[in-house]
Amino acid sequence: MSGPPRCTGDNPLRTPPTAPALRQARLHFLEHGMCPPDGLDASVARSWQRSLAAGLLPNGPARDTVHTSAAELSRLMASQHELLVHSRPVMEVLFEQVQDSQSMVILANAQGILMHTLGRTDFLQRAQQVALSNGASWHEHHRGTNAIGTALAERSQIEIHGGEHFFERNDFLTCTAAPIVSATGQLMGVLDISGDYRGGHPHTYGLVSMAARLIENRLMGATCRQHIRLHLHPQREGIGTVAEGILALSGDGWVVGANRAALLQLGLTPADLGAVPVKTLLDVSLDALLQQHQRRPGQPLQVHRRDGTALLALVQHDAATQGEHGRVMRPAAAVAAPVLEPTADALAQLDTGDLRWRSAADKARRVAGKPIPLLIQGESGVGKELFARAVHESGPRRTKPFVAINCAAVPENLIEAELFGYAPGAFTGARREGSAGRLREAHGGTLFLDEIGDMPLPMQARLLRVLQERQVSPLGGGAAVAVDFALMCATHCKLREAAEQGRFRSDLYYRLNGLTVQLPPLRERTDFDELTRRLLADLNPGCRVHVAPALLVRLRQHAWPGNLRQYANALRTASAMLEPHEACIDWEHLSDDVQEDVALAAQVLQQPPQPAQDSAFKPTPPVPNLQELSQAAMRQALERNSGNVSQAARQLGISRQTLYRKLQA
Structure with missing residues (x-):
């Protein structure tokens, strides 16, 4: 699983280098091929190095050919519907705060493609000269050091002032960008304010941070409707604000999603999602929380972290997820599908939320x-x-x-x-x-x-x-x-x-x-958990079979080139491998080839993002096949574990026998 942005929202209030200092740093960089030991922010220095490695030069041409066509942009925007729907209202409010400062508000997707922009006409005309328009790519490998591309590469909020931009033509800009992540830690996009460097304001960093968090909370509320949500804050008045922590819980109390505030409040990382029950984090059971919610809906309950720190917790969940006696059932488990209204047609019965x-x-x-x-x-x-x-x-x-x-x-x-x-x-062989x-x-x-x-x-x-x-x-x-x-x-x-x-x-x-x-491919659908529940219910009538939370996270990350047909076959095989007393599908129930593919997908996601190369400027290297990628992942796992096959197999999520067999192939 991808990690969260490392930024916690605290403005470092750093003073950017002076123009003469930046000129000296750039001369040193061009002469020696590396940044000077001091004088540059560490994240900016890393970005300059990446930009140079991508074949860019500070006064050279940008890769302006990297611009999405209108048709492709339309497709991308359709695939990012949830992000756009929940970002636009926040962006409009944000723009009201900065519209008098020669600035624009920008939303980019996880590949650095600009999806939505707001700005005044006078500044937009100048911004368009450097391709600050919808469909343009601001990935570092295309535009060098810039707030959008560098926030993606660093996975943290960042400001890029004037001459800190890699391309000299962009030194009239000051830009602040913050990543937007999903409840499961997936990088969704970047929110940015870009403006004239002379009109920069010290509060911009905080505005962008707060707006990004607000978008994340809105997204979480929309995408986790089927889960129990636990809203947390040390103060009663903090619940419902942008500062609240939000946990998404399965019906049996496992943490399957969280916003950044909740991760910080409870000392979690995205790797813990799907693998940690809430009872190990708080001194209260899920049943107690639900009983409190039934007795006094809308009223928070005081709970304590394991270190004794007090928090207020408010339960929210949709009525459609309730089971008998008000018990909320875990969506990942194969419980009976909610009863549909008589007016629901066949299409509505197939609708699982995407x-x-x-x-x-x-x-x-x-x-x-x-x-x-x-x-x-x-x-x-x-x-x-x-x-x-x-x-x-x-x-x-x-x-x-x-x-x-x-x-x-x-x-x-x-x-x-x-x-x-x-x-x-009519012909030979005809009936x-x-x-x-x-x-x-x-x-x-x-x-x-x-x-x-x-x-x-x-x-x-x-x-x-x-x-x-x-x-x-x-x-x-x-x-x-x-x-x-x-x-x-x-x-x-x-x-x-x-x-x-x-x-x-x-x-x-x-x-x-x-x-x-x-119809969208499985890898782009937002209803993976509900699809899993529905498939398991169909495959195991009368049995409440479910997928282990940690495995479900990995299955969700896999590309599934065969889509629903392939995924259903994998679940059918795994269901057949269950012992009579078992109801939880885990790694050992998957066939060897599915184990390998799913583990490989997780290994690839853990690698630092490698931006695509523009073939017009640099030849595209040959793409390794699945076997080569698999062998590379296994070699890396063995190296990390000093040759210990058992530990390497556990990290890869496959059996030791499978690892032996693949190494000998």
Whole structure:
């Protein structure tokens, strides 16, 4: 798990070097290739070294080619919906405080791409000359030392004054940036105030710090609704303020999320999340907290840390998470799904909380029952057919057939007969009575064509004719038969690009593309815990199987290239490995290949972030394959543990036997 920003919000009130001192430091740096032993802040010195290592020069050109296209920026903003929604109101209030100081307020994502900016026109015109605009990258490897990129690299709040910027053209700026992290310690983005260095204000550092914390608290409230939340502060009046600590607890009392104030109050690190029960931190049980909440809702209870320090604790949780007798059940466990209202349709029953998935469902729901084709795009395994079936069952054709055919799975020489049917004796091997074909089977209902991008071009022409004429002619002759069906298609490829390249008929593409929705991959979904609970409930009916908290954190970090299909298979295997008396899935229940992949993902996340290189300026090195990355991670683990195989295996999260086998491969 990624660590939190090292900054605690305390303004160091450092005095930046004078202009002559900076000039001397820069001359020394350029002459010797290293920063002088004094005269520069340590974080600035490290950033200058990184900038030089990236191939940048102080008076050289910036990598202005690194600018996100409008389409890509739109996609990025959709994927960062939660961050944007909760940041914009805070940014507007922040801008009111600095709008008279020739400054602008900026939100960047975790890769340094500017997502949202607020500023006065007069300063914006000057800022745009150095690419302070939406879509621009301010990663250190593209812009050198700057508050946004350096805050990302250092994972701490930072100020960069005037000539401390690596590029000399940026020395008119003074910038202050603070990272924004999630409840699980994941770096979400950076909040920044940039302005004319002559108008800098000593309170800016504190304003940015407070605003970043407020955004984090808002994000935590939105993303941890399914958890019990414990709000902590030494004073009653501090609860509900930006200074309060917030813990997210599972139904059986494990700490699964925390804001920075809570980490400091309780002496925790992000590595403790999912691995520490609240009863080891406070002198009160979860049951006692919940009983207090039932007796006096909205009233805080005095608790004590293990060192005796007193805190006030207020419990909050949504009613939907309550079990019998008011007991809040742990969302990660496979308890029965909340009872849905009778009005909830099939799409609502699949909704586990991800906003991008919900947006796609809302759009699809609006066209259900209308003569508008639906094109579902997404990576393999994201659940495109499941989504399509839910759209069908949520529309007026729900009582009619839902006919699905995978265009990539049917042999090319059979797909025509499969779709359009055939007359008796139409070809060798044909059934004596002929076949109506899948299109006619879908009459009155829905036809779902999965992997439509793999349909052969001749079949595309025939399908287009059916869609235009609304009738089917079987192979081998026979009268045309009228058909009426709703059409849904799915593909993992970019169908528009295939049409532009001639690999897919453009006239058919425009016929299919009535409404296009994009389903997010598992690695980008915000409802991983609820998905896990739902999958385990389906795989283990009647059993309350759950995943060990520490393992759940690791599973959440894995990229899952096979998405939901791959994850469901992994949980199915792990469930089968449970002993009759066991209900908790842990490392030893995973198959060896899943152990290796998940452990490797955790190892990679623990490495310092390596910014992407711009291929226009530096050749891209060959990307190591999974086996090479795995071997490297195992070698590093062995080196850290002086060759102790058992300790190395524990750190990697795999068995000693697996480590031996992989080392010998």
